[in-house]
Amino acid sequence: MSGEHYDTLETRDQQAREAALMAALPGHIAHAKANAPAYARLLAEVDPATVASRAALADLPVTRKSELTEMQAAEPPFGGLTGVPVSDLARIFCSPGPIFDPEGQGGDHYRTARALYASGVRKGRIVHNCFAYHFTPAGRMFEAGAHAIGCPVFPAGTGNTEQQVQVIAALKPAAYVGTPDYLKIILEKADELGVELPSLTIGHVTGGAFLPPLRTFYAERGIQVYQSYGIADLGLIAYETTAREGLVVAEEVILEIVRPGTGDPVPDGEVGEVVITVPGHGAYPLIRFATGDLSAVLPGTSPCGRTNTRIKGWMGRADQTTKVKGMFVHPRQIAEVLKRHPDVLRARLVVDRPADADTMLLKIEAVPEPGLEAAVADTLAAVTKLKGRVEIEPPGSLPNDGKVIDDVRKYE
Structure with missing residues (x-):
């Protein structure tokens, strides 16, 4: 970690990145097939060694987030999709549905450090984390990312807004992490109490729409706020940078945009459903995981110097499932x-x-x-x-x- 980018992976040649991701794919498929009963069935006729290209990947079936509740009920607790024994997991979360989300061992398991770093978070700066720490994994996700950078974290969670103001005034954190609208609620409560919070100059938000009026509100307060897009199941997918031109796909993620309701990739620029595979995510080796979210690929690369694919961000749901307040x-x-x-x-x-x-x-x-x-x-x-x-x-x-x-x- 140094300078403008988290590591050299972010600025590598696009062909080198693609070659590395495709080289990691057969091992990921083999691991899932050997250790996750659901994939042993789904991929029974698939030779993992042959899945080393996007075209070959596109021939595999999708696993839909919308189906996880039923799959987990039929084969508890994780629908036969985990790649390690339950005893080897670090945590188990529960998202509405209910959907149980297994977390594997390891530091920045959800890879959020990259997104926080792009937002300006640097070693030693206190991070005020307003994501929930119970039931759902967002609090843990961003705490782990902050720790990977070298930042102490105040586990604020949600609610108790007046106390949030008091803690920020006392500890003087540099960064807020949470849903897009809650920081505004905190700042307005501070105004009501006559408390200034000048230490907050950085924000990183996700879990809801980050609309222009809110961006303007924070900018007028001198707070540079950036957003990312991720899911409880596999963590970070893409993140905003100082260029503020779309979201850059995370280095470890193979992203496809497919026609909703199918597994067929659409041409770049066409809106479709986000489908991801994360090679090396061994505890939960989801393959062609259909998130239910809509987005589209942007042409070209980011002016910030990161060379990976960019997407427009979250553009709604491919089905009627929606996200409210994260x-x-x-x-x-x-x-x-x-x-x-x-x-x-x-x-x-x-x-x-x-x-x-x-x-x-x-x-x-x-x-x-x-x-x-x-x-x-x-x-x-x-x-x-x-x-x-x-x-x-x-x-x-x-x-x-x-x-x-x-x-x-x-x-x-």
Whole structure:
């Protein structure tokens, strides 16, 4: 680690990078086939030695994130997809769904140091980590990345905003790490309390849309905030740099953009579903992992000097599953809400972002009765771990289009 780039891998010749990734691929396929029962079945007729190119990789089946809950229920706890015994794991997390996420042994297991370094985080600087440390892995992901750089971390987690302000004022961290909108909440609370927080000059955010108004708000405060894109299952996928022209794909990741609902790669520039393979990720050796997220490849290379492929960033979901305040919300969770309230005939979750924070509105078809809205709202919070409003609509009034989750947020 020195200067502008985390290591020399970021500026290497593109052909050298591609050759290294393809050389690592057969061993990764062999490891998955030999150690993960699900891949032993899926790849029974595949000779790993022959999977040494993108074309050969594209012939393999995809593993869909949307199917993990069912796979794990059928073959607990990880759907037969882990490449090491459970006893060799470092941690086990649980994302909404529920989906169990195994973490292997090792320092920067999720490779987030590269993204933090690109945001300006440097050795010795305190990092104020506002990602959750329980159930989901984001807190652990970025703490490990900060430690790899050589930074002490304050494990702030979420909530307790007034205390967050007090700690930042006392410890004077240089960097905030968390969801895009929570830093704004902290800064506004500091204004309300009459507390200045001049030490915060760097921010790194993910888990939600980082829209232009929020970028402007932070810039006017003298805080340079950058974003990354990753998933709980495999960690960092791509990250923003000082060039602010798309997101640079992480060095260890083989990224494909495929036509949604298929495994067929689309031409560069066409919007499709993000599919990734991370050779060497032995504890959880997912192959052609279809994230359900939409993005597209940008032409050329970044002016920052990093030579890897760039993507436009997160452009929505390929299915109706969506992300709200950093948490996935699945259609099956809305079905669970209905199951617990037999008087509700149909439901449609509308996700919006009218200001700088995600909101959820669950429209339900039902005959109005006292306490129904509050009861359904409580169930929605219990099932999704997120709060939302509930509105009762007359029976037969919701659109008959099969849509359970309607994400009306704008990402342009």
